[in-house]
Amino acid sequence: MAHILPFLLLTLLAATASAHNITDILAANPDYSDFNGFLSQTGLAGEINTRQTITVLVLNNAALSAVAAKHPLSVVKNLLSLHILLDYFDNTKLHQIPNGTTLSTTLYQTTGNANGNVGSVNITDLKGGKVGFGSAAPGSKLDSSYTKSVKQIPYNISVMEISAPIISPGILAAPPPSADVNITALIEKAGCKTFASLISSNGLIKTFQSTADKGLTIFAPNDEAFKAKGVPDLSKLTNAEVVSLLQYHAAAKYLPVGSLKTTKDSINTLASNGAGKFDLTVSVAGDSLTLHTGVDSSRIAETILDSTPLSIYSVDSVLLPPELFAKSPSPAPAPGPVTAPSPSPVSTPSEAPSPLPASPPAPAGETPAGAPADAPSSEAERSTSGKSDGVHVKASATLTVAVIALSAFVISATFM
Known part of the structure; x- marks a missing residue:
């Protein structure tokens, strides 16, 4: 039993590492900032990140703006959904398509708004090493072509740039x-x-x-x-x-x-x-x-x-x-009524009190009690730190707990 636990631990680490984040992938290249922004605005980024096997056909800013600028966000979402293939394709697979052509289902097909093959994409390996993309609807042209590879995590996610948007019949005509x-x-x-x-x-x-x-x-x-x-x-x-x-x-x-x-x-x-x-x-x-x-x-x-x-x-x-x-500072408390001090008797020199001994100097580095603090207290710092830390505890914490639990199990099994 003990000898297979390290393998289970490595499997857990590999599974966690395979998770992808399309936002982070595209953020590395400013040419895809518009495409990346629309994925976030439409919520498609979250759908991509939950898929285990997916291909994103990305458009650079110039290619996307010509279409996106003319349509409402709901239409842009449908258009981008047609560029998210529910299969894994990379440069090698594109040139090894059986019979040179295939149809791939897209995220748009899952919305229920696509009839027939309107929600699928035709991928064809053309002569001279060129690969064309177009709508799978009958009579559609291959108006887009493969430009370059952007990022691959085999066989989890592939991001590839294409030259122009894939337009299926009616996808741009939907009312907002x-x-x-x-x-x-x-x-x-x-x-x-x-x-x-x-x-x-x-x-x-x-x-x-x-x-x-x-x-x-x-x-x-x-x-x-x-x-x-x-x-x-x-x-x-x-x-x-x-x-x-x-x-x-x-x-x-x-x-x-x-x-x-x-x-x-x-x-x-x-x-x-x-x-x-x-x-x-x-x-x-x-x-x-x-x-x-x-x-x-x-x-x-x-x-x-x-x-x-x-x-x-x-x-x-x-x-x-x-x-x-804006909240204004709380007003200082009103001063109480001033009472005139009663006159003290005049003392003669012989009746003058003897001076009190001087107080010893305060130790270096200490602040007298009651003095205003120049910096937040340690308790306040702990409180602030706790709030900040709580926001960022996500997958890394889950992985840490899993690793600790498995490690403890390995040690326990070894000595049994």
Whole structure:
């Protein structure tokens, strides 16, 4: 038994190492920044990373922009799904295709939006070493060709560049889902009637509707949030301030739960005007997500809608941007009434008290009790460190625990 345990340990390490991250792979080459960004915005990056065998046909920025710039995010998602093959292909396999041609199923086929072979790709080894790609739908042309290899982890993931987008019939004609979504009605039904009324009366619903085509996320405070203690009286704000407050509850990008959990940067809102103004940050604790403004924080309570390119969440608190509601320092306590000291009797020189002996000097490096601290206490540092460490405990911690457990088992089995 003991002699096979090292093999099991190596197998575990190999299985863990085989995991891939398409975002990290593409981040190494700025020519694919647009493609990489769209994979994250549409949530396709997460789907790619959960697949054990997959091929990504990537487009450089110039090749992708010609199509992506003209269509809403929902259409871009379908288009990119057609470039994700549910099989492993590399340079060698492309030139060893039986009979010189094959059809490969794509991620688009799994969406249920593709009929017949519309969700498959035709791969053909052409003469002169050239490999062509096109839609598998009858009558489609091989308008794209293999350019170069980007990254391979056999036989887990392969990333290859192709020259032009693969277009299947009808894939660019789908209307954006947001065109049929009544944002106000959805928010009201979820118990956020006050917020729905405010965005309607202040003209924000039109902005939300037009922005949704390219990606929109809304954080709608529920009705109880507006009744909470500390929420400012909106009637005392200017119209511009109310609009900024409402815009602060939306981001001009599609942020599904998976993206919120993995985001490390600040989230720009519709109120953001650069220089880190009107931004949000998010923290994760298990399955719980919390938004932070710098003045207050709010838990994301419920997903109202998640349909590319639109996400709507209800939140427990009104999000207060520091640009409008920065907390001022607590005022110092008012001084008590001043009482005039009673006159002390005048002493004669003979009655003067003898001076007290001088106090010994304080030891070097010590701070007198009651003096203000110049740096956080060690307890505060431990508290801060704990918060930071908790955010990053992921796969590496799981691997460490597994390795320790197996190592202990090896030692135990050896001495049995």
